Amino acid sequence: MQVQEYKVSLLGEKRIGKTRFVKKLYGNYTEEAIYKPTIGVEVTPIDINGNEGKIRVSIWDNSGDERYRGLKEQYHINSTLVIILKSNNENYKQYESEVPQNTPVIYLNANENKSVEEYKTIIYNALINN
Ligand SMILES: Nc1nc2c(ncn2[C@@H]2O[C@H](COP(=O)(O)OP(=O)(O)O)[C@@H](O)[C@H]2O)c(=O)[nH]1
Numbered sequence: 560m561q562v563q564e565y566k567v568s569l570l571g572e573k574r575i576g577k578t579r580f581v582k583k584l585y586g587n588y589t590e591e592a593i594y595k596p597t598i599g600v601e602v603t604p605i606d607i608n609g610n611e612g613k614i615r616v617s618i619w620d621n622s623g624d625e626r627y628r629g630l631k632e633q634y635h636i637n638s639t640l641v642i643i644l645k646s647n648n649e650n651y652k653q654y655e656s657e658v659p660q661n662t663p664v665i666y667l668n669a670n671e672n673k674s675v676e677e678y679k680t681i682i683y684n685a686l687i688n689n
């Protein structure tokens with residue numbers, strides 16, 4: 560059976576925890592805290608199982624730093640979904656303008672520590688319903 564593949568863009572201000580989020584989903588989050596700014600974009604494949612079968616999600620983890628983001632919206636070409644990671648301020652709004660028209664957005668709070676399974680279910684449902 561062929562596995563359905565989706566591209567998902569991840570946005571949010573620098574240091575908010577985008578790369579940490581992807582590492583948790585992928586399973587390479589380490590005990591030791593290390594901060595390494597993402598340059599441009601890093602793509603990680605995450606497999607998710609759900610009611611409609613297994614899907615493969617390529618998460619495009621974008622740098623939150625303008626200096627490393629010359630291409631911006633071009634990173635979102637063919638994205639089925641955009642995830643904006645936010646905290647309790649309004650800085651996330653600056654990323655809304657680069658979301659392509661008609662692409663659904665889900666907002667996740669970086670301070671909210673849901674389990675990996677919960678996050679995978681949220682992403683799965685957002686993709687399967689679109
Ligand atoms: N313990 C731990 N902390 C991490 C890891 N990766 C990132 N962090 C921390 O998470 C915070 C946010 O970093 P990061 O996710 O890289 O921010 P981003 O700029 O939004 O991608 C920083 O304080 C990092 O030190 C990791 O693998 N383990």
Ligand SMILES: [Mg+2]
Binds near residue numbers: 577622
């Ligand atoms: Mg990063």
